[in-house]
Amino acid sequence: KPEREALKRRAAELLKARGAVLVAHYYVDGDLQDLALETGGIVSDSLEMARFGRDHAAQTLIVAGVRFMGESAKILSPEKRVLMPDLDATCSLDLGCPAEDFTAFCDAHPDRTVVVYANTSAAVKARADWMVTSSCALEIVSALKAEGKKILWAPDRHLGRYIQEQTGADMLMWNGACIVHDEFKGLELDLLREQHPGAQILVHPESPASVVAQAHVVGSTSALIKAVVEGTAQEYIVATDNGILHRMRQLAPGKTLIEAPTAGNSATCKSCAHCPWMAMNGLQGVVDCLERGVGEIGVDEPVRVKALACIERMLDFTA
Ligand code: 13P
Numbered sequence: 001k002p003e004r005e006a007l008k009r010r011a012a013e014l015l016k017a018r019g020a021v022l023v024a025h026y027y028v029d030g031d032l033q034d035l036a037l038e039t040g041g042i043v044s045d046s047l048e049m050a051r052f053g054r055d056h057a058a059q060t061l062i063v064a065g066v067r068f069m070g071e072s073a074k075i076l077s078p079e080k081r082v083l084m085p086d087l088d089a090t091c092s093l094d095l096g097c098p099a100e101d102f103t104a105f106c107d108a109h110p111d112r113t114v115v116v117y118a119n120t121s122a123a124v125k126a127r128a129d130w131m132v133t134s135s136c137a138l139e140i141v142s143a144l145k146a147e148g149k150k151i152l153w154a155p156d157r158h159l160g161r162y163i164q165e166q167t168g169a170d171m172l173m174w175n176g177a178c179i180v181h182d183e184f185k186g187l188e189l190d191l192l193r194e195q196h197p198g199a200q201i202l203v204h205p206e207s208p209a210s211v212v213a214q215a216h217v218v219g220s221t222s223a224l225i226k227a228v229v230e231g232t233a234q235e236y237i238v239a240t241d242n243g244i245l246h247r248m249r250q251l252a253p254g255k256t257l258i259e260a261p262t263a264g265n266s267a268t269c270k271s272c273a274h275c276p277w278m279a280m281n282g283l284q285g286v287v288d289c290l291e292r293g294v295g296e297i298g299v300d301e302p303v304r305v306k307a308l309a310c311i312e313r314m315l316d317f318t319a
């Protein structure tokens with residue numbers, strides 16, 4: 001702990017000295033979340049990370065999250081240096097949607113408006129008409145449906161199915177999943193609910209249908225935090241990456257937070273619901289970025305320009 005405190009102080013000094021700002025996701029290590037907030041940065045969902053990075057005056061952004069978050073920041077602000085604590089931090093949705101295969105899929109369905117989740121590579125976004133995150137997907141797909149558009153959706157099949165059910169839009173889906181949320185189990189959640197009859201069930205829409213069906217609130221990470229802060233219940237069962245509990249505990253200290261069951265944590269492992277790529281972000285990585293300039297994100301200019309259009313469309317829609 002004293003070493004962690006010293007490292008955190010060092011990172012804070014470096015952020016100041018380099019005029020850099022830390023943009024962190026709710027799933028990363030609690031020390032990084034605290035550091036971001038204590039140094040004028042942000043902890044947020046992927047939509048607000050993108051907006052904050054674009055709008056902040058700092059010329060160096062340290063993005064603590066997974067690769068697509070750093071890429072989105074660079075796409076929006078090519079003049080800024082964008083650094084990440086670990087460039088190998090990826091996402092199963094991004095890995096499961098290679099640009100070449102995705103392009104062929106789009107080419108086979110030219111009549112469809114292409115809507116991609118933020119959790120994709122810059123090259124996939126370059127082929128899309130719209131990017132969405134879980135906090136704006138419903139509104140954007142509803143608006144497209146109202147215009148009579150048929151949609152090609154990629155890559156998360158659970159989020160896609162949820163949006164399709166809610167909006168009734170015509171959606172052709174890619175078959176991807178998040179390895180973390182895919183593990184939440186409906187049957188075990190049902191049993192857990194019986195033990196906590198007053199609990200509110202909070203679910204990220206990357207979770208399977210059997211889990212979403214039991215939710216009181218389905219939403220992005222920031223929507224789930226809001227639900228805990230504003231909710232009148234005492235207990236909350238949370239079906240998303242357990243990195244989010246750090247911020248929930250800070251903002252709603254009196255409330256009881258219970259992790260939703262996964263195949264692993266129902267038997268032996270108490271904390272299986274944690275993204276291995278988010279976990280690659282640490283204080284040392286932030287110090288290394290600032291001290292040695294490692295972890296810089298680059299996006300090829302032709303790809304960047306094409307990807308920019310679909311991200312800006314989303315930011316304008318949600319402004
Ligand atoms: P949010 O946009 O809700 O923060 O989700 C990002 C993510 O990677 C969820 O797994």
Ligand code: SF4
Pocket residue numbers: 066090091092093119178179180181206241275276277278
């Ligand atoms: Fe990707 Fe899932 Fe990790 Fe989010 S939690 S970054 S969707 S693998």
